[in-house]
Amino acid sequence: MRFFSDNAAPVHPAVFAAMQAADQVDTAYDGDSLSRGLDRAMSDLFGREVAALWVATGTAANSLALAALTPPYGGVICHRDAHIQNDECGAPEFYTHGAKLLLGDGPGAKLTTESAAAVADVIANDVHRVQPHALSITNATEYGCVYTPDEVVALGALARARGWGFHMDGARFANAIVHLGCTPAELTVGVDVLSFGFVKNGGLSAEVLVFFDPALADATKRRRKRAGHLLSKGRYLAAQVHAMLKDDLWLATARAANRAAATLAGAAGERLIHPVQANELFLRMTPAEAASLRGQGFDFYDWAEGEIRLVTHWASPEREVTALAQAIAAL
Amino acid sequence: MRFFSDNAAPVHPAVFAAMQAADQVDTAYDGDSLSRGLDRAMSDLFGREVAALWVATGTAANSLALAALTPPYGGVICHRDAHIQNDECGAPEFYTHGAKLLLGDGPGAKLTTESAAAVADVIANDVHRVQPHALSITNATEYGCVYTPDEVVALGALARARGWGFHMDGARFANAIVHLGCTPAELTVGVDVLSFGFVKNGGLSAEVLVFFDPALADATKRRRKRAGHLLSKGRYLAAQVHAMLKDDLWLATARAANRAAATLAGAAGERLIHPVQANELFLRMTPAEAASLRGQGFDFYDWAEGEIRLVTHWASPEREVTALAQAIAAL
Amino acid sequence: MRFFSDNAAPVHPAVFAAMQAADQVDTAYDGDSLSRGLDRAMSDLFGREVAALWVATGTAANSLALAALTPPYGGVICHRDAHIQNDECGAPEFYTHGAKLLLGDGPGAKLTTESAAAVADVIANDVHRVQPHALSITNATEYGCVYTPDEVVALGALARARGWGFHMDGARFANAIVHLGCTPAELTVGVDVLSFGFVKNGGLSAEVLVFFDPALADATKRRRKRAGHLLSKGRYLAAQVHAMLKDDLWLATARAANRAAATLAGAAGERLIHPVQANELFLRMTPAEAASLRGQGFDFYDWAEGEIRLVTHWASPEREVTALAQAIAAL
């Protein structure tokens, strides 16, 4: 019973079906009608004209977004626990050609306007110091916490006031949306580029870069090719996205993942280190307790000392979730 | 009736079936058993211990290979018509951090030991000139021509004598193999890294980097992650490769593509600009003739002035191939 | 008697004197009054408002200029014999983060509007091909030939029409100016950035980047620092430039170099491979003849087979020049 990662989840049957429906000779790269239809589909979803590009991984999406917003001699303000800082082997530095991540603080891996401004305010505006050019937040965060629309608006206003681009890593954007019950448009006010995740949420290999300023997409198309991310059979990626959007499947799968997390959260009680707002849980747990759970067949990551991480996903079997909840409660 | 590109071909049913067979919760990234089994599968195929990494595109494969062989201040000798020079939007320069492609000549986009050496021999060995660090050839070439094992051996010997790494872009390696009737091992003597293509040959989104010096793979694993090419659900890529290798499916699909090309070549006769040894044909053709073919429903790329390109693939319908052959003969 | 390179020349006494005059405690980096006075001095010289930055080498100047004009995924059209292509160990690729040099032709290492356009015209405007973003010419060229103001205007018009930036490598700009007898303004119509050389012409370690669009200089100031080219005692560089400009010393030194070259050219006659318009000469010469000259104490580089290169400079001793002219004539 695996609670390691939503990355490990299977692919939703509707996604597979859509890929097979796309299985015929078509124009290569992103010249097929499914790929060309992404702009429209995402513009409809976000209620304004956007440009949308598929890529195969969240790391590529994030890094291309940052490269669109930050010159090589610039910096990106992000939380010190951000995925882009800790889990991408320096991909942002690779794609931006050496921009610097400037690290801020905040509980739950959330930046605040104060903490983001504080990062910038100690940087003298001279040529010796790397200047911030972008702000990047993750929603839901690496600790499963969610920025509200108001918080996003405030950070976006800060970014605009300072002349920074604003990127949202939405690897778990769907989980944030269903937690908040708001629209995608409401949660992206002021955002310049969104890494819109599908792989953790039922997809196979398609994420979408959403450019709220469509002009930013042009250079990114070249950067994408140059990074080897323009897959020759792109229609199979676009098909995944269309399948996830159809009938709001992406919300249904996120709801299932969040619901499973909520079940576990209910059992975890005081053990919870962060509020559970998406599909990740961080629990205080002694090594002996963790060993006990593992002895009962539950697998998961140790996080820091005395902490474990549990992740649910759209296909987490209810039986396994219930069993784990009971096992935690019984510790 | 589309003869644009093998990139546009559909996915072989066995590949889809294998992906669906892999559709269950498993370890993320390349920790699953299918991904971990690639080293073994490729070592068996090549008859020596190799390290094998999946990536999603040929561009990524080529660029990672070159980055493994060439420092940022080095150069890569390749044919001036090479895909890495003309069709990857500078991906080799991106991945190598600015290494220079040093361009050589030869008919059919094939380098010879003489032409490769000639590129190097005019470069003074001082710090002002970019020095060659690698040799890269494409087999089959961008013009559908094939290097023989003897030619590869000779180029490999040159590379070794000069201290260069040796890369083979095998986007159409399968087509070369079936043309030659040799083994993969026989066609890669002296090669350090092979970009082993599957996408043009029935796959969906999996190419394989084969490192004949397995030690070279370690840094590449980090470069792959850093480039956003470590897909989180890697098992679906590995499954494609295993499916293609099973019962030599990869040879069967390449044979079908080559056979279709041979049919067209038979009809093209004197129009052929290059010998047809794989699945690409370059024909002399007036604009009026090309228009006539298009009027009959055949689609393809104009190449240079007075030249067209035709590409067949594993699933080119026999009926369409026959019809095109007749139409060409009738021009 | 050394005719290797103007790089090897001594430093003009006025330059040394100016450096010593600057030898007192002052503001570090480029905060001193001499450095801050460069914009004014160059604006006066070029007759329009420019921004001017010192750097220590022509390679740094050229590369910073190209980085200001070309994104990492772009290309720079230049002559295949250009210094930036052959003699800077890939510095343009380093500074631009992997932009590609796109090579054109023309006698005397001079591009023409036709040859520059021809480089671009074969590049399909899609994401697979690196697109030209800048045009770079060298004046005087690597073969000692000079672009006239009309030629520069025409190339600038081409660049503007195509949306390219326009860079002039003026390592020997002074030699071109005195050959033409025109003003610096007349020779830079349409140019966006000039690498204005002083080191070959009497300076010690100061070249100047002249931005005819001053806005381009801001990012370059950061790139310069980031490249380690913001010297902490910048006043000693600025002092060199001011000394060279004072009373048109830079024209006097260039005139001396050109005059010495003309003397040699007069003796070389039919041996000349290119017209001698600056301070470099390329002569047809058998190995035996070259050996004879060397036996008489003259040192110089062999160029291609059967060719030698001679370079004069501001301080080439008249006696040595005369002796070499006689020796050549006597061959």
Next chain:
Amino acid sequence: MRFFSDNAAPVHPAVFAAMQAADQVDTAYDGDSLSRGLDRAMSDLFGREVAALWVATGTAANSLALAALTPPYGGVICHRDAHIQNDECGAPEFYTHGAKLLLGDGPGAKLTTESAAAVADVIANDVHRVQPHALSITNATEYGCVYTPDEVVALGALARARGWGFHMDGARFANAIVHLGCTPAELTVGVDVLSFGFVKNGGLSAEVLVFFDPALADATKRRRKRAGHLLSKGRYLAAQVHAMLKDDLWLATARAANRAAATLAGAAGERLIHPVQANELFLRMTPAEAASLRGQGFDFYDWAEGEIRLVTHWASPEREVTALAQAIAAL
């Protein structure tokens, strides 16, 4: 009376004299005898065979050193107050092609073996995390504190045990040496590359990269050229270094700077934030007090709130130093 920076100091007369002595036609770049003599001079100084390259700035020296020790996908452990992190506009990221600085702690901007190890110990050894490849310390530090030979030995042993390269930023190496009274060899045990500073200590534009593993220098020669740091008249840089080494001038100038700092330290007493071991002082001071000093003609930088920085140098006039000491004591 300026106490801003040792970067602003004048050039020692012996340095100027040596540059003028070098003022004749010679081989360009680093082919002259002075440049070629650097290996020998530095090998003698350090008592073992080293390779030594001049560069024009400390930023270039540091960045080239890090690029020699760290691949693009690697990391460099340094103090969070290090010059390479805060004052070089991302030069290390530029030269290493995106390696990450991994920040550690310690009083006086000094890392300890514990704090350096702590940075590394939280980094899981997988492809998602940037792995440390080098350790970089500054001696004397950015706060004017000095690592002892024992401390360097301990950090070097840690680096070797972990497989990291070991870099020392010695912009103020001379100040550390004279403070400690040890030899250069004693202070560089276990160090792989030293950025040996001369510019702050009486030079004009020459720092030296000392490679204790001479093999590391070969690639760096190419990186230096590629970065535009191979000055064409290198003999004027080498001459500066030889002049500084002659009769231990570099120690005499550092002694003078340290002595001036000691004078100020004696007056500063309880105001001192860090021990004064080199030529920098950090003092607690109210804005009113700072204004008072400025009113008396003393110039210096505000550091953090309620803190000022004073820097002395080899040529700080004794009269001014004494006056400032009295003024501080009188506050």
